Amino acid sequence: MSAHDRAVSAEIARRDFLRAAAWSCFGLTTWPALGRLADAAPAEAIPLRPATARHVIYLYMSGGMSHLDTLDPKPGAETQGPTGVIDTNVDGIRLAEHLPNLARQMDKVALVRSLSTTQGAHSQGRYFLHTSYLLRGTIRHPSLGAWLLRMRGKENPTLPGHVAIGAGPDTAQVGFLEPEFGPLPIGDPTAGLQHGRRDERVAPEQQDRRLERLARMNADFARSYDQKQVRAYQEMYDQAVALMRSRDVAAFDLEQEPTWLREAYGEDKFGQGCLLARRLVEHGVRFVEVVHGGWDTHNDNFEAMDDLCPPLDRGLSALLADLDSRGLLDDTLVVVATEFGRTPDIVTQRMGRNHHPKAFSGLLAGGGIRGGIVHGSTDATGHEVGDALVSVPDFNATIACALGLPLDFEVLSPSGRPFTVADTGRPVTSLFA
Amino acid sequence: MLLTILTAVVLAAQIPAAADAGAIRFDTHVLPILEQHCVECHRASHVDARGRMRQPKGDLRLDSRAGILAGGSDGAAIVAGQPGDSSLYQRIALPADDPDVMPKDADPLSQREIELIRRWIEEGADLGAWQVDGDAPTSGAPLGDPAPPLPGRFAPLVALGAPLRPLDAATLRSAAGDKAMITPVLPDGPLLRVAFPSHEGEIGDADLRALLRIKQHITELDLGRTGITDRALDAIADMPNLTRLDLSRTAVTSQGLARLAPLPELRALNLYETAVDDQGMAAIAAIARLEQVHLYGAEVTAEGVAGLRQRRPDLRVQCALVLPDAAAARDD
Numbered sequence: 001m002s003a004h005d006r007a008v009s010a011e012i013a014r015r016d017f018l019r020a021a022a023w024s025c026f027g028l029t030t031w032p033a034l035g036r037l038a039d040a041a042p043a044e045a046i047p048l049r050p051a052t053a054r055h056v057i058y059l060y061m062s063g064g065m066s067h068l069d070t071l072d073p074k075p076g077a078e079t080q081g082p083t084g085v086i087d088t089n090v091d092g093i094r095l096a097e098h099l100p101n102l103a104r105q106m107d108k109v110a111l112v113r114s115l116s117t118t119q120g121a122h123s124q125g126r127y128f129l130h131t132s133y134l135l136r137g138t139i140r141h142p143s144l145g146a147w148l149l150r151m152r153g154k155e156n157p158t159l160p161g162h163v164a165i166g167a168g169p170d171t172a173q174v175g176f177l178e179p180e181f182g183p184l185p186i187g188d189p190t191a192g193l194q195h196g197r198r199d200e201r202v203a204p205e206q207q208d209r210r211l212e213r214l215a216r217m218n219a220d221f222a223r224s225y226d227q228k229q230v231r232a233y234q235e236m237y238d239q240a241v242a243l244m245r246s247r248d249v250a251a252f253d254l255e256q257e258p259t260w261l262r263e264a265y266g267e268d269k270f271g272q273g274c275l276l277a278r279r280l281v282e283h284g285v286r287f288v289e290v291v292h293g294g295w296d297t298h299n300d301n302f303e304a305m306d307d308l309c310p311p312l313d314r315g316l317s318a319l320l321a322d323l324d325s326r327g328l329l330d331d332t333l334v335v336v337a338t339e340f341g342r343t344p345d346i347v348t349q350r351m352g353r354n355h356h357p358k359a360f361s362g363l364l365a366g367g368g369i370r371g372g373i374v375h376g377s378t379d380a381t382g383h384e385v386g387d388a389l390v391s392v393p394d395f396n397a398t399i400a401c402a403l404g405l406p407l408d409f410e411v412l413s414p415s416g417r418p419f420t421v422a423d424t425g426r427p428v429t430s431l432f433a
Numbered sequence: 434m435l436l437t438i439l440t441a442v443v444l445a446a447q448i449p450a451a452a453d454a455g456a457i458r459f460d461t462h463v464l465p466i467l468e469q470h471c472v473e474c475h476r477a478s479h480v481d482a483r484g485r486m487r488q489p490k491g492d493l494r495l496d497s498r499a500g501i502l503a504g505g506s507d508g509a510a511i512v513a514g515q516p517g518d519s520s521l522y523q524r525i526a527l528p529a530d531d532p533d534v535m536p537k538d539a540d541p542l543s544q545r546e547i548e549l550i551r552r553w554i555e556e557g558a559d560l561g562a563w564q565v566d567g568d569a570p571t572s573g574a575p576l577g578d579p580a581p582p583l584p585g586r587f588a589p590l591v592a593l594g595a596p597l598r599p600l601d602a603a604t605l606r607s608a609a610g611d612k613a614m615i616t617p618v619l620p621d622g623p624l625l626r627v628a629f630p631s632h633e634g635e636i637g638d639a640d641l642r643a644l645l646r647i648k649q650h651i652t653e654l655d656l657g658r659t660g661i662t663d664r665a666l667d668a669i670a671d672m673p674n675l676t677r678l679d680l681s682r683t684a685v686t687s688q689g690l691a692r693l694a695p696l697p698e699l700r701a702l703n704l705y706e707t708a709v710d711d712q713g714m715a716a717i718a719a720i721a722r723l724e725q726v727h728l729y730g731a732e733v734t735a736e737g738v739a740g741l742r743q744r745r746p747d748l749r750v751q752c753a754l755v756l757p758d759a760a761a762a763r764d765d
Contacts (some may be wrong), residue, residue, distance in 0.1 A: 028745065050619045067703055156630040190555050248631060284630035325729035325751055327703040330586070368584050397706065404620070 049432070051404025052399040053333035054155065055281040056148065056269060056415065058289040059274070059316065062126070063296030064360075066342035066353050068382045069096050069305050070312075071361035072113045079344030079381045082302050090372040098309030101317035107372040108320050108329070109365040110431050114376020114385045117340055117392050120357040121298070125339030126170045132393040132423040135170070139413055141176030144399060145287030147421040149181040151256075151405050158246040158286030160184040163280055166291040176413045183289065186252075189269065189276040193252040198244050217283025226271035251283040252276070266314035274315040278322055281332050290315075295338065298352040312336075321366060333367030333402050337395070344382040359385045362395060367402045370433045393425025460563045466546045470536045472496045475505075484554040490537075498564050506614065516554040590624050590652060592699060593674045597623035600650055608647045612636060618652055624674060626653035638665040642662040648672045657703070663689025670695055679703040681727070687713030694719040706730035711737030718744040728752040 040285055068080055072376055073096040075085040082095035089108035095103050102109070119125040124135045131141035143148070143164040154161035164172035164183035174182030188192075222230055248254060254276060265271040273290035280288050292312055297304045316336065323329040341360025342353035359378045365371065376388035390398075397407055400421045407427070410418035457463065460629035482559050493509055494500025504510045504520075512518040524535035524589070525542050525692040534541060542550075553559075583591065599621065600647065609615050614628050621676045627644060629636045636659035651672050657679045668688045669678065675696055681703045689714045691697065699720050705715075717726055718741055728738065729752055 050587055158631050326705050327727040
């Protein structure tokens with residue numbers, strides 16, 4: 001791909017992202033009546049399994065997380081390199097030494113060690129992971145969060161239903177679904193919701209008068225052009241105002257959490273992102289993605305683990321313990337996923353590991369998932385999947401199944417082609433309690 | 434002309450006597466034709482001798498009842514009574530040199546076989562009782578797997594919901610009012626989950642009154658962060674099928690909890706960040722079928738919790754936030 005092509009495709013991705021961000025800035029949706037019945041799914045979309053999860057916290061490790069140095073260590077193998085191996089609080093399950101806090105909560109967690117993908121490049125791998133479809137120039141597919149909103153709707157009507165913290169292109173995305181299902185992007189979780197409050201210099205009555213004047217000016221236009229997009233645009237404003245006045249916007253304010261808890265999650269962007277995710281889920285947000293980047297360790301893999309793993313270890317463990325003590329873990333599915341693994345063979349000149357799509361690991365917890373188990377395995381060196389191969393669509397089908405989403409529910413793209421939440425993926429039912 | 438008549442007579446004479454004698458049976462007359470000429474390509478996806486995954490051609494399976502009824506990417510293979518509209522018949526009746534003729538790349542069916550199929554479709558395309566292993570019992574369940582077992586959490590709901598019928602939308606709307614969100618817990622089931630996901634209006638004790646109209650159907654009730662008080666617990670105690678109750682971050686007290694004791698089916702109670710203290714432990718212990726209680730952030734002491742655990746060793750009590758020690762050394 002030439003530099004020009006790269007620039008163009010990056011521009012398209014950026015435009016898409018900004019457009020989706022603008023539309024979904026305050027969780028645009030067709031304004032539902034508050035006393036609505038959720039789950040007004042069409043009659044033929046009967047889920048196979050009743051939902052045990054109502055929310056998802058999706059922790060995306062961007063760059064390709066090395067499986068040998070985290071969730072699937074190979075004690076004694078040459079490919080393990082200098083990374084040590086530790087026991088967990090579940091007999092027979094061991095983790096890499098960089099995840100001691102997670103090791104103490106292994107009983108809450110299901111490891112999937114037999115993930116395998118066909119996409120070994122970042123854009124393609126990331127896209128495939130998030131959408132279950134291959135990256136093509138001609139169409140953008142929705143990610144899991146958008147599908148969830150499309151099929152289940154929002155819980156809290158005043159907050160956005162889909163939030164992405166620290167995310168870039170090809171991750172959480174609305175694809176060809178209506179803009180209202182797209183993610184609200186949050187760059188810095190500690191900064192609160194940008195522009196989410198009425199400017200202090202404007203009194204509420206003043207704001208009301210201004211909005212009323214604006215509505216009068218728009219009324220003629222809205223009458224002449226009574227179309228979906230025009231109505232949607234007006235609703236976006238209505239919802240933005242409602243969110244500004246809502247008490248629930250406090251969900252975005254991390255200052256309300258005690259300092260000791262913020263420290264326990266880790267004073268880094270990922271840890272604070274996990275804490276924000278817990279608050280959002282507590283307030284009824286359906287899908288929150290938190291991104292932790294930097295895992296593309298072609299160089300100095302082992303030194304990098306010292307920097308990359310502690311935020312994951314602290315943030316994930318604090319999140320699991322916190323959700324559990326509030327009684328939220330039963331209803332909230334926590335996912336740790338990455339686009340591919342890293343080569344067991346170490347590139348000695350750089351002490352690095354390259355991309356390894358054939359075998360890698362992921363993690364699921366809560367939301368009806370059985371804790372303290374390992375699904376699938378790789379061979380003795382970590383190169384190939386040994387048994388129970390789980391494809392990326394299978395992994396996503398498992399998430400969809402936990403949410404009670406029908407895997408055969410089709411949505412037509414603008415060009416009239418049918419797509420489903422996990423394409424041909426089949427759920428791994430042995431992961432469910 | 435004479436030749437055409439003669440040909441027609443000869444062809445007519447080739448239809449087997451058995452078929453003449455009565456209606457065509459699928460299993461003895463039509464199935465052998467499909468098995469011999471069609472099923473090689475139009476069968477379930479499988480791995481062939483060269484290790485490649487093969488899909489049913491045209492997405493059409495003719496090796497199962499469901500497949501025959503479902504049709505393929507061309508649409509319905511069979512329209513009962515209308516052979517002219519049935520692609521199964523249309524394709525086999527094409528001239529042998531037509532590019533779309535079926536079977537593809539194989540000898541065409543004999544006139545006798547084509548006529549058998551035509552008559553079978555015309556007479557209603559009845560498959561009789563023919564079925565193979567693996568036929569999905571209901572149409573439209575494309576994944577074909579038997580339904581996964583019901584998650585353990587929902588096991589009591591099957592019996593509880595059995596005597597009830599699902600409520601209609603109008604009843605639910607009037608009970609929900611403009612603040613509650615009501616969803617069925619099991620798809621199409623009668624038992625409901627009620628929540629108040631936005632707290633724009635102050636949700637108070639009075640808001641539960643409308644819900645009492647559907648009290649038999651409420652099995653999960655989420656009142657977390659609402660403005661209810663102990664008074665609401667009287668209404669809640671009147672819900673016989675309640676299995677999960679979330680009172681977190683509300684103003685309920687230990688005294689109010691006593692009103693919950695009669696709930697016959699309550700399994701899970703969430704009291705995190707409430708003012709419940711050690712005095713409430715007896716009331717919690719008295720809820721006969723309770724399986725788990727969350728007390729994190731409540732005003733209970735270690736002694737109080739220990740006492741509760743002693744009285745109810747079967748009860749899972751979650752009261753501490755067991756955090757990772759951020760300063761712990763790597764060697765654990």
